[in-house]
Amino acid sequence: MTFLFKSEARRGEVWRMRLQKEFPNLDFRIWPDVGDPLKVKYVACWVPPADLCQEFPKLELVFSVGAGVDQIDLSALPSGVKLLRMTEPGLAAGMSEYGTLAVLAAHRNLPAYLELQRTRAWKQLPAVAANDRSVGVMGLGVLGAGLLDSLKPFGFRLHGWSRSPKVIDGVTTFAGPDELVQFLSRIDILVCLLPLTDETRGILNSTIFNALPNNACLINVGRGGHLIEKDLLDALASNKLCCAILDVANTEPLPVDHPFWTHPKVVLTPHVASVTDAEGGAEFVVTNLRRHLANEPLTGVVDASRGY
Incomplete structure (x- = not known):
C-alpha cells in the first residue's frame, strides 16, 4: 500500500522516516512521484x-497537513473516504502563543505605538487594567479553548462564542446566532478562530463591527474568507475599530498594492500563527494509521455536514 505526501518536501522526509519505521511495508511517496495509483x-x-x-480509486484516508480543511472540496470525497484535519499538540501551542501575543499587543496599544514611532511622536496613551478589558474568542474548539486558557493568568474578562453551547471554566460563553450580539456587545478585543464554512464565510463584517463597543480591536487568526475587507477598512476609518491584527487574508500572499500593507491601524503577519510541527504531524498520522488498521475510531475526522 502507498502513502502519498503532497506538501513541503522537507516535512515529507521527516514523515517518510517516521512512517517507514512504524510501517516497514508502507510505500511512502512524495508528489509527483505517485507510483501505481491503484x-x-x-x-x-x-x-x-x-x-x-x-485518480486513486483505492483511497481510504485523506490527511490535511493543517488544522483547516476549507481548501478541500468535501463534496468530491466519496462517503467511504475519511478526511482528517491535523490536531497535533504543536498547532494548539503555536496558536496560544500567537493569540496571547496579539491580545497583549492590542491591550497595550502596540499598533498605535508603532504608528507613533513611524511619525517620531513620543506620546503616552491611556493604559487600561487587564481586569477592565474584555476579550472574546469566536470559535471554541481545541485552538479557541487553548487560547482562552493561556489568557487566564492575565486577568482579562474572558468570553467565548460558538455554534453550539460550550462550558469552559472561567469563561462566559454564548452560542448560536441568537446570542451573538449579546456576546459582541461586551467585547473590547475580538479574536476570530472559527472554521471557514458556508455559514462563517464573511462573518467579520459591518454588522459584527457595529455590534462591538467603540474602539474595539479585531484579531483574525481564522481564515481570510471570514473577513469582508472593505467593511474592516470602513470601521477603521470611522474609528469604530481602533486596530486590527491580521494573520490571514482573502488573497495570500497579499497583493503588493493592498491597503493593509501601509494602513496605520493594521498589523500583518503572513499566516504564521500556527504551523504544523513536522514531527508532531507525523506522530498524528502514525497514531491514526494504527487505529485505522485496527478498525478503531480515528481522531480529527471531519464532519462533512458541518465542514470541520
Whole structure:
C-alpha cells in the first residue's frame, strides 16, 4: 500500500522516516512521484491532486497537513473516504502563543505605538487594567479553548462564542446566532478562530463591527474568507475599530498594492500563527494509521455536514 505526501518536501522526509519505521511495508511517496495509483490508500496534502478519488480509486484516508480543511472540496470525497484535519499538540501551542501575543499587543496599544514611532511622536496613551478589558474568542474548539486558557493568568474578562453551547471554566460563553450580539456587545478585543464554512464565510463584517463597543480591536487568526475587507477598512476609518491584527487574508500572499500593507491601524503577519510541527504531524498520522488498521475510531475526522 502507498502513502502519498503532497506538501513541503522537507516535512515529507521527516514523515517518510517516521512512517517507514512504524510501517516497514508502507510505500511512502512524495508528489509527483505517485507510483501505481491503484496502490495509493492514503494521501496527505494541503491542496489535493485534481480528480483525487478518480485518480486513486483505492483511497481510504485523506490527511490535511493543517488544522483547516476549507481548501478541500468535501463534496468530491466519496462517503467511504475519511478526511482528517491535523490536531497535533504543536498547532494548539503555536496558536496560544500567537493569540496571547496579539491580545497583549492590542491591550497595550502596540499598533498605535508603532504608528507613533513611524511619525517620531513620543506620546503616552491611556493604559487600561487587564481586569477592565474584555476579550472574546469566536470559535471554541481545541485552538479557541487553548487560547482562552493561556489568557487566564492575565486577568482579562474572558468570553467565548460558538455554534453550539460550550462550558469552559472561567469563561462566559454564548452560542448560536441568537446570542451573538449579546456576546459582541461586551467585547473590547475580538479574536476570530472559527472554521471557514458556508455559514462563517464573511462573518467579520459591518454588522459584527457595529455590534462591538467603540474602539474595539479585531484579531483574525481564522481564515481570510471570514473577513469582508472593505467593511474592516470602513470601521477603521470611522474609528469604530481602533486596530486590527491580521494573520490571514482573502488573497495570500497579499497583493503588493493592498491597503493593509501601509494602513496605520493594521498589523500583518503572513499566516504564521500556527504551523504544523513536522514531527508532531507525523506522530498524528502514525497514531491514526494504527487505529485505522485496527478498525478503531480515528481522531480529527471531519464532519462533512458541518465542514470541520
